[in-house]
Amino acid sequence: MSKHLNIPSLQENAIELLKKLIAIPSLSKQESETAKLIFDFLIESDVKANQLLNNVWAKNKFFDPNKKTILLNSHHDTVAPNKNYTLNPFEAIIENTRLFGLGSNDAGGCLVALLATFLFFYENENLKYNLIFAASAEEEISGKNGIELLLPELGEIDFGIVGEPTKMQMAIAEKGLLVLDCTVKGKAGHAARQEGENAIYKALETIHWFKHFEFEKVSPLLGKVLMNVTMINAGIAHNMIPEVCNFTVDIRLNELYTHQEVIEIIKQHIDGEIVPRSTRIKSSSINSNHPIVQSGFKLNLSSFGSPTTSDKALMNFPTLKIGPGDSARSHTADEYIYLNEIESGIELYIKLLENIL
Numbered sequence: 001m002s003k004h005l006n007i008p009s010l011q012e013n014a015i016e017l018l019k020k021l022i023a024i025p026s027l028s029k030q031e032s033e034t035a036k037l038i039f040d041f042l043i044e045s046d047v048k049a050n051q052l053l054n055n056v057w058a059k060n061k062f063f064d065p066n067k068k069t070i071l072l073n074s075h076h077d078t079v080a081p082n083k084n085y086t087l088n089p090f091e092a093i094i095e096n097t098r099l100f101g102l103g104s105n106d107a108g109g110c111l112v113a114l115l116a117t118f119l120f121f122y123e124n125e126n127l128k129y130n131l132i133f134a135a136s137a138e139e140e141i142s143g144k145n146g147i148e149l150l151l152p153e154l155g156e157i158d159f160g161i162v163g164e165p166t167k168m169q170m171a172i173a174e175k176g177l178l179v180l181d182c183t184v185k186g187k188a189g190h191a192a193r194q195e196g197e198n199a200i201y202k203a204l205e206t207i208h209w210f211k212h213f214e215f216e217k218v219s220p221l222l223g224k225v226l227m228n229v230t231m232i233n234a235g236i237a238h239n240m241i242p243e244v245c246n247f248t249v250d251i252r253l254n255e256l257y258t259h260q261e262v263i264e265i266i267k268q269h270i271d272g273e274i275v276p277r278s279t280r281i282k283s284s285s286i287n288s289n290h291p292i293v294q295s296g297f298k299l300n301l302s303s304f305g306s307p308t309t310s311d312k313a314l315m316n317f318p319t320l321k322i323g324p325g326d327s328a329r330s331h332t333a334d335e336y337i338y339l340n341e342i343e344s345g346i347e348l349y350i351k352l353l354e355n356i357l
Contacts, residue, residue, distance in 0.1 A: 007346065022092040024090070028077040028079075028141040029077075031076055031137045035054040047122060050153075053145050054145070060121060071160035072115075072160070073135075087100055106325065113324055121357065132157070134150060148280075165323050166321060168324055171322060174255075174283060174312055177313075179251070179276070180263075180277070182246065188242070198242060206272050210249055231247060255285040290318055295355035298355060308327055324344070
C-alpha cells in the first residue's frame with residue numbers, strides 16, 4: 001500500500017498543513033508564500049508540482065490523455081481580517097475541537113481536504129478518470145490571475161469539484177453576479193427658482209422600478225433574480241438642481257438567465273444609461289443526473305442552490321461545489337473550522353469519487 005493511502009495519516013497531515021497556511025498571510029494578490037508552502041508540500045509528497053504565478057497544480061501519477069479529467073479545486077487566498085477579531089488571525093489556535101484562524105473555514109479546510117483526497121488516489125494506476133488538483137489564487141476578489149488564468153494550462157476538463165464550505169452538502173447550482181453602474185440625467189438649474197430637471201427625482205422613479213420589478217423565471221434551486229440598489233451619488237451644491245444622478249445595482253442571477261438577457265430586460269424598462277462592470281461571474285448549475293451528483297445521493301448527501309459566488313462561475317464545464325465547514329462562518333471574526341469537519345470531509349470526498357473512479 002502506498003504511503004498516500006493511509007487515511008488517518010492524510011487527515012493528520014492535512015490539519016498540520018492548514019495550521020501552517022493560517023500562519024502565513026495570504027490576502028488576494030499576496031499569496032506567494034502560501035503558494036510556495038503548497039508547492040513544497042506536494043514535492044515532499046513525491047508529487048510533481050507546477051506553478052503559474054500564485055496558482056499551484058498537479059496531475060495524478062498515471063495521467064492518461066485518453067481519459068476524461070476531473071478537477072479538484074479550491075483557493076488559498078483570504079479576505080482581510082474582520083475588524084472584530086479577538087484572536088490573532090494569523091495564529092492557528094486549537095480549542096475545544098475547533099481550529100481558529102483566518103482562512104480556516106474559507107476555504108483552507110476545503111483546500112487541504114481536497115489535497116488529501118488527491119493524494120489518496122495519486123498512485124492508483126487503474127482510475128477511470130484523470131485527476132488534477134489545483135490550489136488557486138485571487139478567488140476572494142474574482143481576480144483574473146487565479147483560476148481563470150490557470151484553466152487554459154490544464155487542458156480539457158470534463159467536470160470539477162470546487163471546495164467551498166457547504167457542510168459537505170452538494171451545491172448543484174450557484175447564483176451569478178451582475179453589477180450595474182447607472183446614470184440618470186436631468187438639467188441643472190437654480191434651486192431657488194425651481195429651474196431645470198432634477199436628476200434625483202428622475203432616478204427615484206428608476207430606483208422604484210428596480211425595487212419592485214420581478215423577473216418571470218423563478219428557479220426551483222436559486223429562487224428569484226434579486227436586484228438591490230446599493231450606492232447612490234448626486235449633486236454638487238445645496239442650491240443647485242442636480243443634472244446627474246449615479247447609482248449602483250447589485251443583481252444576483254439564477255441559472256435561468258444570462259447576464260445579457262437581464263441587461264436587455266432592464267434596458268427595455270428604465271430611462272437611463274447602464275454600464276455593467278463585468279459579466280464574468282455567471283450563474284451555473286450541474287444536472288442532478290450527473291455521475292458525481294448521483295454519487296452524492298448514494299451517500300445520502302442533500303443538494304441545494306447556493307446564493308454565494310465562487311470560482312465555479314468562471315468554469316465552462318459542470319462543477320459541484322462542496323466542502324467541509326460552514327459558509328455562515330466565512331469572513332467572520334475569529335473564523336474557525338471543526339477538526340472533525342476536515343477529517344470527515346476527506347472521507348466523504350474519497351467516497352464521492354470512489355463511486356465513479
